[in-house]
Amino acid sequence: MSQDSSERLTAAVRDAVADGRRLTVAGAGSKRNILPGTSGDMLTTMEHAGIVSYDPAELVITARAGTPIKALQAELALHNQRLACDPPQFLGQGTVGGMVAAGLSGPGRPWTGAVRDAVLGVVMVNGLGEQLTFGGQVMKNVAGYDVSRLMAGSFGALGVLLEVSLRVAPVWEDDVTIAFDLSAAKALDRCAAWRQHYLPLQGSWWHGGRFHVRLGGSAASVAAAMHQLGGERVDFPWDHVRDHALDFFKPLSASGDHGDKTLWRLVVPPAAPMVEAYDDMAVMWAGGLRWWWHDDEEAIQTHVKAMGGWAWAMERAPRLPAAERALMRRIKASFDPAGLFGSALPIEVDHAD
Amino acid sequence: MRALKKALPASCLITDGPGLRPYECDGLTAIREAPWLVALPETEAQVAAVLAVCREHGVSVVPRGAGTGLSGGARPHADGVVLGLSRMNRILEIDPANGIARVEPGVRNLAISEAAAEFGLYYAPDPSSQIACSIGGNVAENSGGVHCLKYGLTVHNVLGARVMLMNGEVLELGGPLYDTPGLDLLAVLCGSEGMLGLVLEVTVALLPKPPEVAVLLAAFADVGAAGQAVADIIGAGIIPAGMEMMDRLAVQAAEAFAKAGYPEDAAAILLIELDGSETELARQGAVVERLLSEGGAYQIDVARDADAQARLWKGRKSAFPAVGRIAPDYYCMDGTIPRHRLAEVLTEIDSLSEEYGLQVANVFHAGDGNLHPLILFDANKPGELERTEEMGGRILELCVAVGGTVTGEHGVGVEKLNQMCVQFNGAELSQFFRLKSAWDPDELLNPGKGIPTLTRCGELGGMHVRHGELPFPDLERF
Ligand SMILES: Cc1cc2nc3c(=O)[nH]c(=O)nc-3n(C[C@H](O)[C@H](O)[C@H](O)COP(=O)(O)OP(=O)(O)OC[C@H]3O[C@@H](n4cnc5c(N)ncnc54)[C@H](O)[C@@H]3O)c2cc1C
Numbered sequence: 020m021s022q023d024s025s026e027r028l029t030a031a032v033r034d035a036v037a038d039g040r041r042l043t044v045a046g047a048g049s050k051r052n053i054l055p056g057t058s059g060d061m062l063t064t065m066e067h068a069g070i071v072s073y074d075p076a077e078l079v080i081t082a083r084a085g086t087p088i089k090a091l092q093a094e095l096a097l098h099n100q101r102l103a104c105d106p107p108q109f110l111g112q113g114t115v116g117g118m119v120a121a122g123l124s125g126p127g128r129p130w131t132g133a134v135r136d137a138v139l140g141v142v143m144v145n146g147l148g149e150q151l152t153f154g155g156q157v158m159k160n161v162a163g164y165d166v167s168r169l170m171a172g173s174f175g176a177l178g179v180l181l182e183v184s185l186r187v188a189p190v191w192e193d194d195v196t197i198a199f200d201l202s203a204a205k206a207l208d209r210c211a212a213w214r215q216h217y218l219p220l221q222g223s224w225w226h227g228g229r230f231h232v233r234l235g236g237s238a239a240s241v242a243a244a245m246h247q248l249g250g251e252r253v254d255f256p257w258d259h260v261r262d263h264a265l266d267f268f269k270p271l272s273a274s275g276d277h278g279d280k281t282l283w284r285l286v287v288p289p290a291a292p293m294v295e296a297y298d299d300m301a302v303m304w305a306g307g308l309r310w311w312w313h314d315d316e317e318a319i320q321t322h323v324k325a326m327g328g329w330a331w332a333m334e335r336a337p338r339l340p341a342a343e344r345a346l347m348r349r350i351k352a353s354f355d356p357a358g359l360f361g362s363a364l365p366i367e368v369d370h371a372d
Numbered sequence: 373m374r375a376l377k378k379a380l381p382a383s384c385l386i387t388d389g390p391g392l393r394p395y396e397c398d399g400l401t402a403i404r405e406a407p408w409l410v411a412l413p414e415t416e417a418q419v420a421a422v423l424a425v426c427r428e429h430g431v432s433v434v435p436r437g438a439g440t441g442l443s444g445g446a447r448p449h450a451d452g453v454v455l456g457l458s459r460m461n462r463i464l465e466i467d468p469a470n471g472i473a474r475v476e477p478g479v480r481n482l483a484i485s486e487a488a489a490e491f492g493l494y495y496a497p498d499p500s501s502q503i504a505c506s507i508g509g510n511v512a513e514n515s516g517g518v519h520c521l522k523y524g525l526t527v528h529n530v531l532g533a534r535v536m537l538m539n540g541e542v543l544e545l546g547g548p549l550y551d552t553p554g555l556d557l558l559a560v561l562c563g564s565e566g567m568l569g570l571v572l573e574v575t576v577a578l579l580p581k582p583p584e585v586a587v588l589l590a591a592f593a594d595v596g597a598a599g600q601a602v603a604d605i606i607g608a609g610i611i612p613a614g615m616e617m618m619d620r621l622a623v624q625a626a627e628a629f630a631k632a633g634y635p636e637d638a639a640a641i642l643l644i645e646l647d648g649s650e651t652e653l654a655r656q657g658a659v660v661e662r663l664l665s666e667g668g669a670y671q672i673d674v675a676r677d678a679d680a681q682a683r684l685w686k687g688r689k690s691a692f693p694a695v696g697r698i699a700p701d702y703y704c705m706d707g708t709i710p711r712h713r714l715a716e717v718l719t720e721i722d723s724l725s726e727e728y729g730l731q732v733a734n735v736f737h738a739g740d741g742n743l744h745p746l747i748l749f750d751a752n753k754p755g756e757l758e759r760t761e762e763m764g765g766r767i768l769e770l771c772v773a774v775g776g777t778v779t780g781e782h783g784v785g786v787e788k789l790n791q792m793c794v795q796f797n798g799a800e801l802s803q804f805f806r807l808k809s810a811w812d813p814d815e816l817l818n819p820g821k822g823i824p825t826l827t828r829c830g831e832l833g834g835m836h837v838r839h840g841e842l843p844f845p846d847l848e849r850f
Contacts, residue, residue: 076603077710077741099609128550135559136528149799157708158740159525159780161514161563162788162795163804163823168527168559176555189609211469215492217580217648239651288548290469307550329553337553342541346810347555353806365554 021069023083025142025150025181031062032179033148035359043361044175046085046117059361062179064116070094071182072156078103079139079156081184084116091115095187103188104137105222107262116180122172125261126222126233129289129304131188135171142182143170146355156184169350176362177354191221191235193242196257197250199230203302204293206230210305211290218244224260226267226301231255260303267301267310280312281335283319287328294322336365375429376411376453379421384459386410395454398441399501400787402703402757407434407448412456416536416572419455423540423570426453432816433538435566437478437509440501442704443785445513445565445821457508460572463487470548471578472531477508477571481515484576493578496523499781500689508571514563516781518614518688519645521739523579525781527562532575535561538812547575560807565783566818568811582613582647586657587681590669591638595619596715598640601667602738603711605644608663610656614645615739616688619718622695622733622746623687629694632687635671642669642738643688645681691735692746699731699748703760707771708780711741720770721745728763730756742780743771769794784822792822793829801826 035042041059048063068085075098082091089111095101105127106118119141122134140154154160154167170180199206206225213220219236232250234241245252259265270277277299289306299312313319320338323330331337339347347366352358376385386392387409396404408431413419426433432452439446448454461478468491473484481502485494498517499505505515511533516525523529532546535557545558552558561568592598598617605612618626619640627634634641642664646656657674664672675681687694695702709717718734725732731748745767749760768778768791778784778791792801804823808815 074710074712076607077712078606079710122556124551132524132528133551135556136524145803147799149803151800151803152796153800155775155777157710157776157780159516159520159708159737159742160777161781161783162777162779162792163784163800164560164568164807165514165527165563166560166803166807169556171559172554172556189611192609214471215468215580217582237648237652237655239655240649243649243651286549286551288470289550290467304550327547328549331553339554340544342537343543343545343554343557346537346541346543346557349810350555350807353810354803 022066023069024067024085028062028064028067028179028181029144029148029150032144032146032359035060036146036148036357039357041361042359044120044179046114046120064114064179064181067181068114075100077156078158078187079184080187081140081156081182082115083182084114084180086115087111088113088115088118096190099190100187101190102137103131103186104134105131105261106134108258109262110258110264115183119171119183120173120175120180126224126257126303129307130221133171135168137186138167138171138183139186140184141167141170141180143178143180145178146357146359150181154184158186174362174364176351176360176364176366178360191219191241192238194221194233194235195241195245196253196255197232197234197245197248198253198255199232199250200228201225201230202228203295203300206302207290207293207306213248214305218248220305222257222260223305224255224301224303227298233257277312278314280314281316281332283311283313284331284333285309285311285319285323285328286330287323287326291326291328336363339365373409375425376409376422379425380411380413380418384412384414384418386412395436395439395448395456398436398439398444398446400442400444400447400785402751403444403447403786405448405450407454408451410454410456412459414459419536419570419572420540422453422455423536423538426816427538427540427814430814430816432819434818435508435512435570437506437512438480438504440505441509441513441785442706442782443779443787445783445785445818447786447821449820455570457570458506464573466491466578467548468493468578472548472575473578474573474575475507476573478506481505481507481510488578491578492581494581495576496520496529496579497526500692507574507576511562511571511574512564512566513781513783516737516740516742518616518737521615521737522611522613527559529577530558530562530574531577533558533561533571534573535569536572537569538814538817542572543569563783565785565822567808567822568817570817584650584653585613585645585647585681586653587675587684588642588644588646588657588660588664589634589673589675589684590642590644590664591635591671592640592642592669593638594668595640595718597668598642599711599714599738601642601664601669604663604667605660606739608659610659612644612660612739613647614643616643617641617736617738618643618688618691619734621731622691622735625694625698625733626687626691629697630687630690632683633673634687638671643684688735691733695733695746695748700750700752701748701757703747703749703764704782705745705747705764705767706742706779706782707768707776708740708742709771709774709776711738713774713776717743717770717774721767724763724766728759730760730763737780740780741776765791786821789824789828790832792824793832798826798829801829
């Protein structure tokens with residue numbers, strides 16, 4: 020499963036430059052159904068796989084872009100370590116390159132950080148067919164602009180990721196879920212109060228009047244938190260929340276018929292007031308991420324704007340303020356002057372705002 | 373100048389000689405230049421007015437916070453404006469429910485934690501300069517502190533920023549939000565050394581204070597053993613809140629200065645801070661103590677009360693001024709290395725020290741591999757500053773050679789431009805310049821900093837060979 024295809028991938032980009040063809044970079048294609056469509060020949064990094072270096076005591080792992088996240092996790096687990104972020108893995112199908120390019124965060128985001136927080140360095144091919152190295156394999160590095168972190172969430176618009184170095188962390192000694200029967204508003208009140216206490220929180224999920232909280236860390240701190248917070252100890256499939264595999268994410272499911280509604284992802288200040296949307300809503304990130312099945316885009320946009328956040332629906336592009344969008348386009352052009360890479364990055368769409 | 377006088381009240385402009393003097397340099401005092409003038413706006417509108425005038429007349433702008441930078445990032449240009457943001461220093465909001473503070477760029481780092489203390493919260497990144505340095509400067513440098521091993525650098529603790537581009541456009545990036553749409557502009561802004569945009573407002577994450585803290589001091593007769601102990605602790609799955617190392621010369625200087633109770637006969641000491649609940653601390657402390665003594669520590673002191681802890685940290689936090697007392701001048705380097713190469717790098721620094729006849733004291737953020745060799749010298753001795761700078765350059769090149777970087781937290785500024793030629797090739801540097809152009813096409817914002825021109829690297833090319841290749845094989849002059 021370990022293979023170095025960096026020269027082949029670089030050559031493929033150079034050929035596309037020469038022929039004036041467009042390319043769409045993909046890993047395993049695990050996120051195809053949540054992203055808007057793109058154009059161009061597929062360039063997949065799948066076979067460019069394998070762990071390049073890993074020294075557990077340095078807390079850094081370097082892997083080729085096509086390495087399955089599952090393989091990476093298995094290697095880390097051998098040394099009692101884990102990723103220092105909590106990205107969706109679509110039940111293990113995703114690749115490390117796709118994970119970084121998408122930059123998505125699972126339920127642990129407020130506590131473990133985003134993918135970009137864990138990125139330390141990249142090797143990439145830009146739209147000129149140049150192989151470039153940014154960042155490195157050390158924890159602190161401010162030499163030059165932080166292009167490695169910019170690659171996180173760039174959806175392949177800036178270039179092909181060949182290799183990624185990531186910060187890793189020790190596994191938790193204990194991993195426990197507690198649950199409460201609470202309205203969403205009450206659950207958010209608790210989250211706001213907990214923000215002032217030193218607690219080993221690692222995830223939260225509210226849906227249908229049930230509030231699940233993940234505690235992870237040293238056995239002593241988890242035990243102390245369970246005592247302090249109360250609730251009922253339960254088993255809960257956090258990886259199904261992370262990978263959108265819970266019934267809630269399915270249009271037609273036991274948790275309700277969402278009919279013609281679209282699933283919106285609302286990023287808001289965590290303590291922003293809660294609307295009671297009952298079965299159509301789920302809340303993560305201690306209030307900072309709210310999923311809402313809704314049929315009226317304008318209503319969503321007005322609502323989220325009033326709360327100081329933004330919204331994104333599956334298979335659609337989020338709106339961006341004009342000045343930001345213009346700057347992102349200029350940045351894209353600085354990496355890819357010919358517009359070689361098609362991508363799901365929401366910078367091409369003009370919105371009125 | 374007339375245009376600027378119209379745009380700003382007289383109290384916000386400095387145009388005369390003596391008034392300009394404090395702005396000639398930042399914390400890197402060896403490199404000085406008087407600016408043409410200094411503008412100290414108090415409002416965003418005044419910042420916009422200054423930029424408009426500078427745009428119209430093609431005048432360059434050097435942003436400046438508190439001027440504590442150590443790489444010459446805020447060094448002025450003789451024909452340019454220094455735009456000091458220190459007067460925009462209001463704390464706009466402490467919002468405990470969302471766990472954030474919203475502040476203006478001139479707010480001092482420590483002032484945020486002081487303001488948040490009544491809610492049991494604090495802002496985690498704590499550079500040693502935290503009583504003085506500004507949050508705007510911290511964002512621009514992506515500053516770290518002794519607690520960033522566990523709690524992250526500035527980039528990990530900043531959630532939003534209001535940014536003005538050189539063209540006057542204002543961007544509202546992030547906020548009290550855990551995700552942003554499109555490219556992560558905030559990530560590039562962190563560490564951009566004032567070259568991409570002006571930071572006019574920052575939203576930082578506030579964290580709850582840990583209930584209990586313990587600080588351990590361990591003394592070693594051998595630097596390599598101290599380095600191995602650090603690896604053992606992390607290998608055991610413990611991430612201390614802070615883990616610092618000092619070598620013999622640094623220990624002796626700090627002890628003479630701060631009377632922290634450091635064992636002066638040690639080849640190296642480790643300072644380790646653990647935090648968490650009481651039971652957690654007791655268990656972690658026991659593991660750490662065992663690893664330290666198995667790893668060869670001949671003395672271990674544990675400070676449990678706040679006074680004893682403050683005393684142990686005082687030695688470390690005053691290490692720079694302490695070294696300043698044992699030599700007329702010192703020059704602070706800032707490389708990062710993979711930790712397992714530490715012993716090798718220190719041996720190599722020893723031989724450079726002998727070769728140049730200059731003493732070096734090493735202070736090391738041991739947990740994250742960030743090494744600060746302090747070269748002791750006397751600027752009044754002819755040629756000694758030049759020898760120091762040359763030796764410093766070689767230390768940084770050594771850091772790159774072992775797989776590290778030329779700067780962990782102090783930035784490139786004007787100081788490390790030559791070493792950037794060693795770390796990056798021509799295509800990478802060109803990519804940096806194109807990225808800069810996307811933000812500031814007319815190159816008016818802090819020009820000449822951070823990224824060396826290809827010509828500069830070309831001229832150094834004979835000396836600096838990366839991966840056995842000439843840095844710029846494509847450039848015609850080769
Ligand atoms: C004794 C001492 C100890 C130190 N310890 C540490 C340490 O432990 N860790 C560490 O990381 N650093 C440390 N430093 C370095 C320094 O304090 C940091 O780099 C700090 O972040 C600089 O902040 P400042 O406000 O002084 O910025 P300045 O020095 O004024 O400026 C630094 C850079 O930021 C830019 N800038 C400033 N404000 C803005 C703004 N609002 N918008 C855009 N650009 C801006 C400037 O153009 C310049 O390039 C230390 C310095 C000293 C003197």
